[in-house]
Amino acid sequence: MADILHRIGVRASVDDVHAALTTIDGLTGWWTRDTDGDPAVDGVVRFRFDIGNPEPDGFDMRVLETQPGALVLWEVVSGPEEWVGTRVRFELAQEDDWAIVLFGHEGWREQVPFMNHCSTKWASFLLSLKEYVETGRGRPAPNDLVVSNWH
Amino acid sequence: MADILHRIGVRASVDDVHAALTTIDGLTGWWTRDTDGDPAVDGVVRFRFDIGNPEPDGFDMRVLETQPGALVLWEVVSGPEEWVGTRVRFELAQEDDWAIVLFGHEGWREQVPFMNHCSTKWASFLLSLKEYVETGRGRPAPNDLVVSNWH
Numbered sequence: 001m002a003d004i005l006h007r008i009g010v011r012a013s014v015d016d017v018h019a020a021l022t023t024i025d026g027l028t029g030w031w032t033r034d035t036d037g038d039p040a041v042d043g044v045v046r047f048r049f050d051i052g053n054p055e056p057d058g059f060d061m062r063v064l065e066t067q068p069g070a071l072v073l074w075e076v077v078s079g080p081e082e083w084v085g086t087r088v089r090f091e092l093a094q095e096d097d098w099a100i101v102l103f104g105h106e107g108w109r110e111q112v113p114f115m116n117h118c119s120t121k122w123a124s125f126l127l128s129l130k131e132y133v134e135t136g137r138g139r140p141a142p143n144d145l146v147v148s149n150w151h
Numbered sequence: 152m153a154d155i156l157h158r159i160g161v162r163a164s165v166d167d168v169h170a171a172l173t174t175i176d177g178l179t180g181w182w183t184r185d186t187d188g189d190p191a192v193d194g195v196v197r198f199r200f201d202i203g204n205p206e207p208d209g210f211d212m213r214v215l216e217t218q219p220g221a222l223v224l225w226e227v228v229s230g231p232e233e234w235v236g237t238r239v240r241f242e243l244a245q246e247d248d249w250a251i252v253l254f255g256h257e258g259w260r261e262q263v264p265f266m267n268h269c270s271t272k273w274a275s276f277l278l279s280l281k282e283y284v285e286t287g288r289g290r291p292a293p294n295d296l297v298v299s300n301w302h
Contacts, residue, residue: 003153006274007267009299100302102267116158116253123157124275128300129160148160149249 004105004119008126010135014069017099020089020133021072021090021151030138031130041066044077050143051151069094083116101126120147155256157268159277160249161286165220172223172241180224181280181289192217193300195228200292202302210234220245233265252277271298
């Protein structure tokens with residue numbers, strides 16, 4: 001098992017970051033515009049990314065846990081086979097003026113090149129989350145940063 | 152043991168990317184301006200980052216292997232204790248117009264929050280490498296992206 005790890009600091013409160021992770025409005029502001037579903041605990045949120053394939057790629061996440069200002073935990077219930085069953089964790093902590101996000105995409109079965117790709121994309125989306133919460137403008141798909149030929 | 156993984160695509164040739172990884176001129180263009188040493192095999196390259204500490208932080212890397220257009224492999228011989236003994240690998244491959252960089256910072260003993268931080272910083276520096284090779288202008292330290300309170 002292998003994990004993708006990241007850490008960002010947002011000049012904001014952990015409550016603002018928590019809202020960006022637990023509302024459809026917030027999620028469309030930094031990850032992908034094509035987001036819907038139920039972001040409450042036990043709900044499923046549907047994220048889609050149209051990068052020119054016949055059907056948009058994407059992920060469905062079940063919300064396992066949310067603690068205001070502290071934690072958001074999802075399980076991938078549908079998506080690329082490498083993702084299904086993995087978990088996406090956002091641990092939040094306030095450090096002075098910074099809302100710190102300790103991020104993990106946990107439980108990859110193998111370190112395939114797609115995992116390398118997803119790690120770099122997660123970094124760019126987490127920096128989009130930072131920008132979104134700090135300025136009101138993120139870079140959600142389809143305006144996300146192209147990091148390679150895999151988009 | 153745990154690894155930081157990333158993958159970027161540079162619209163350039165693998166030889167251009169290889170040059171940016173194996174010359175002092177190239178390395179100062181995307182990672183840190185304060186770089187010197189011997190980037191040939193068996194040489195040691197000294198990277199320093201001045202983020203306001205009394206002594207600049209940094210790393211010394213021994214070059215274990217380079218293969219033109221294919222590979223650069225370093226071993227960390229001095230730096231933060233979590234880094235010493237780890238290896239930094241850049242595997243290069245041409246895919247049409249893209250020079251693909253499969254990156255690994257391998258052999259972390261523990262998944263500490265500092266590893267999360269370094270993963271996000273590596274992503275931002277690899278995107279700086281991409282920009283540098285594509286446009287001639289990267290974002291090396293001290294002009295690197297601040298991702299959190301740990302810089």
